[in-house]
Amino acid sequence: MIWLAWRQFRGAAAMMAAALVVLTAVLALSGPDLAAQYSEGITDCTRSGDCTGFFDRFFDEHQTPFMAITLIVLVLPGLVGLFWGAPLIARELEAGTHLLVWNQSVTRTRWLAVKLTLAGVASMAAAGLCSLAVTWWSGPLDRSAAAGFGLMDPVVFGARGIVPMAYAAFAFVLGVTVGMLVRRTLPAMAVTLALFAAVQVAMPLLVRPHLLPPVSATFELGRENVDSFGMPPGGSPRVLLEDAIPGHTGAWVLSTRLVDPSGRPVGADAGGAVVPVSVTSGPCALEARPEQGEAGLDPCLAEINRLGYRQQATYQPFERFWPFQWIETGLYAALSLGLTGFCFWWIGRRLS
Amino acid sequence: MTSVLLAQGLGKKYGKRWALRECTIDIPAGHVVGLVGPNGAGKTTLLKLAGGQLTPTTGSITVLGGPPTSGPAQLAKVGFVAQDTPTYAGLTVAEHLRLGARLNPGWDAAFARDRIERLGLDPAQRAGKLSGGQRAQLALTLGLAKRPELLILDEPVAALDPLARREFMQGLMEAVAEHELSVVLSSHLVSDLERTCDYLIVLAGSRVQIAGEVEDLLATHHRLTGPRRDPDRLPADQHVVSAGHTDRQSTFIIRTEGPIHDPAWTVGQITLEDLVLAYMDERTPAHRRPALEVQR
Numbered sequence: 001m002i003w004l005a006w007r008q009f010r011g012a013a014a015m016m017a018a019a020l021v022v023l024t025a026v027l028a029l030s031g032p033d034l035a036a037q038y039s040e041g042i043t044d045c046t047r048s049g050d051c052t053g054f055f056d057r058f059f060d061e062h063q064t065p066f067m068a069i070t071l072i073v074l075v076l077p078g079l080v081g082l083f084w085g086a087p088l089i090a091r092e093l094e095a096g097t098h099l100l101v102w103n104q105s106v107t108r109t110r111w112l113a114v115k116l117t118l119a120g121v122a123s124m125a126a127a128g129l130c131s132l133a134v135t136w137w138s139g140p141l142d143r144s145a146a147a148g149f150g151l152m153d154p155v156v157f158g159a160r161g162i163v164p165m166a167y168a169a170f171a172f173v174l175g176v177t178v179g180m181l182v183r184r185t186l187p188a189m190a191v192t193l194a195l196f197a198a199v200q201v202a203m204p205l206l207v208r209p210h211l212l213p214p215v216s217a218t219f220e221l222g223r224e225n226v227d228s229f230g231m232p233p234g235g236s237p238r239v240l241l242e243d244a245i246p247g248h249t250g251a252w253v254l255s256t257r258l259v260d261p262s263g264r265p266v267g268a269d270a271g272g273a274v275v276p277v278s279v280t281s282g283p284c285a286l287e288a289r290p291e292q293g294e295a296g297l298d299p300c301l302a303e304i305n306r307l308g309y310r311q312q313a314t315y316q317p318f319e320r321f322w323p324f325q326w327i328e329t330g331l332y333a334a335l336s337l338g339l340t341g342f343c344f345w346w347i348g349r350r351l352s
Numbered sequence: 353m354t355s356v357l358l359a360q361g362l363g364k365k366y367g368k369r370w371a372l373r374e375c376t377i378d379i380p381a382g383h384v385v386g387l388v389g390p391n392g393a394g395k396t397t398l399l400k401l402a403g404g405q406l407t408p409t410t411g412s413i414t415v416l417g418g419p420p421t422s423g424p425a426q427l428a429k430v431g432f433v434a435q436d437t438p439t440y441a442g443l444t445v446a447e448h449l450r451l452g453a454r455l456n457p458g459w460d461a462a463f464a465r466d467r468i469e470r471l472g473l474d475p476a477q478r479a480g481k482l483s484g485g486q487r488a489q490l491a492l493t494l495g496l497a498k499r500p501e502l503l504i505l506d507e508p509v510a511a512l513d514p515l516a517r518r519e520f521m522q523g524l525m526e527a528v529a530e531h532e533l534s535v536v537l538s539s540h541l542v543s544d545l546e547r548t549c550d551y552l553i554v555l556a557g558s559r560v561q562i563a564g565e566v567e568d569l570l571a572t573h574h575r576l577t578g579p580r581r582d583p584d585r586l587p588a589d590q591h592v593v594s595a596g597h598t599d600r601q602s603t604f605i606i607r608t609e610g611p612i613h614d615p616a617w618t619v620g621q622i623t624l625e626d627l628v629l630a631y632m633d634e635r636t637p638a639h640r641r642p643a644l645e646v647q648r
Binding site: 102 | 498
């Protein structure tokens with residue numbers, strides 16, 4: 001049985017292996033150079049004291065390959081579900097070959113078990129290997145990532161560590177299940193894609209923020225959490241907050257807003273939160289600005305802080321990256337096992 | 353004599369529709385059984401129940417003394433060639449034989465190789481490139497080489513041209529003679545079965561209409577032609593299978609164990625085809641008349 005399963009699967013496996021070899025080769029060749037650039041940059045910037053600038057520049061320079069490989073890891077499980085999972089049984093049902101193989105001296109439970117194990121393990125191995133290579137390669141970039149592209153942020157979280165493996169297992173079994181129910185390859189692929197995409201969108205939006213209770217806290221305004229600070233002529237200062245928290249680099253910010261000294265949210269317009277501070281006298285007065293540009297507004301920002309305006313944020317701290325990886329892997333593993341059980345029940349009872 | 357297939361009140365329901373019901377048959381071993389009936393009569397359902405691909409909704413079925421779904425040992429005893437003789441299009445002929453060898457403990461590799469050679473199939477050829485007849489032969493080879501005690505074939509020749517049909521049936525008969533196995537094969541054409549089967553089951557309207565050895569069936573069925581008469585006035589031991597009337601004349605096909613004494617009748621032999629057609633039409637007498645008049 002293993003021979004047959006392998007014979008049917010080897011073409012797909014060879015293609016995947018070739019793609020992975022190319023990917024790992026490219027990453028292995030460029031990775032050490034990237035790491036060297038990073039450590040060089042770090043040595044320089046610790047001497048000069050401005051590492052934020054270096055991080056921004058470094059990440060900017062490599063953002064395209066960073067996004068590309070992240071995307072590969074995100075898409076790979078979907079492809080596995082689509083091209084390995086959905087046709088696994090559906091193609092046999094469509095061609096009628098299940099009737100040929102079920103009438104050899106092998107029970108269909110065993111047939112399914114061998115097919116599922118072989119392709120399932122291959123799916124997980126492919127996704128695991130891919131994620132491992134990418135996680136290693138993008139290490140320096142993950143350490144210098146701009147807000148929104150940190151390890152905890154949804155785009156990147158799903159493309160690092162061990163979760164891609166669980167995604168692949170889930171997508172694969174989902175494809176198999178759908179294929180068994182739909183019994184036709186192409187519709188099964190379409191349904192698998194739609195379902196898997198829906199789950200992958202719902203997970204970071206609805207489930208992951210609550211895997212552990214998020215932390216809520218208030219922070220002073222500063223360069224790290226203020227995206228833009230503007231003073232329109234004759235109006236109050238506008239503060240636009242960034243999805244970042246001072247002192248908690250890499251945290252996944254779920255919500256952020258400006259609150260006044262009594263803790264009520266400050267009304268906002270397109271330019272940001274409108275801070276009702278005096279613009280006729282004091283640090284925020286127009287004539288108090290010695291020069292143009294961002295630095296000129298620092299005294300005004302300090303004044304706003306002094307008055308008690310704060311950033312109120314709920315977030316998942318960066319330290320929860322690995323706990324989240326494990327929890328989410330567990331969730332997907334449970335889903336996959338459930339679907340696998342269903343497949344065995346269905347093939348034994350309902351399918352013919 | 354042991355039974356190859358024993359069914360008691362067997363029924364299978366898909367949703368609200370019965371594909372097969374109240375099927376009670378006992379097929380003794382050593383026969384080539386023809387299962388005949390119109391399309392949709394439940395032939396495939398009965399065969400799939402026997403092969404263990406379906407589980408019955410009601411009743412019970414045992415094949416070669418065991419339940420069809422009981423596991424690998426049972427699977428090894430029963431060969432099954434499915435409708436349209438499916439094969440893996442991407443696998444070569446040789447790989448199909450390898451598949452058979454890997455998946456069947458009782459695989460007869462020498463027989464399989466010989467048979468492929470005799471058929472003139474190229475082992476390196478992909479099954480997808482074979483003609484319909486060659487593919488059917490390959491599927492039959494797989495079914496035979498696992499050395500089953502019972503071989504089930506579901507409409508094996510339905511898609512084949514007349515020549516391929518005859519070659520397939522010849523190949524099957526040679527193998528049956530060589531290996532002493534029981535065979536159940538279905539068809540919606542009596543002509544496919546006439547020369548090969550010595551046992552017949554007629555399935556129509558998801559019920560078994562009649563089952564028995566061909567010899568007995570032909571000996572107990574007669575065509576009676578005579579003056580017009582109501583079927584109720586026939587003797588009690590004469591079961592009317594079909595009746596046809598013109599203004600002055602009646603024609604009956606009857607089943608009876610006893611002799612026919614009434615001198616008013618001209619008693620005629622019937623062919624297997626007449627018999628099958630008579631039973632297939634039993635549920636719809638309105639449609640029966642033209643068919644009988646054509647035969648006259």
